[in-house]
Amino acid sequence: MQEQLEDLKDRAVDFLSDEPDGRNSGIGQAENAIAFAAALGCTFLVRQGIELGWRAALKRDPPKNPTSHEAEWREALLWGAVSGAIVGAARIASRRASSSAYRSMRSES
Numbered sequence: 001m002q003e004q005l006e007d008l009k010d011r012a013v014d015f016l017s018d019e020p021d022g023r024n025s026g027i028g029q030a031e032n033a034i035a036f037a038a039a040l041g042c043t044f045l046v047r048q049g050i051e052l053g054w055r056a057a058l059k060r061d062p063p064k065n066p067t068s069h070e071a072e073w074r075e076a077l078l079w080g081a082v083s084g085a086i087v088g089a090a091r092i093a094s095r096r097a098s099s100s101a102y103r104s105m106r107s108e109s
Contacts, residue, residue: 042094
């Protein structure tokens, strides 16, 4: 039991270390986890904003399921292009901003 507890502690330390993991060169796992959480929150907020903008501009709800046969092709493609581009750009910006903030916080310590 004690050996399993030590193994679990070692795994937690490895997971939360600031050593690059090889997948994202120069980004440690803790920084990557913070950036991921920021991207999730940003994605949710931006998506809500896009839906509000769609309703304001077109006076109707965006397609709930653009792949449905009930959605018109033009509307489905427009929604996919607009939401995909804006959400993608916001996710990249939020990950970069959170990584930058994390690194500046770490350098102050």
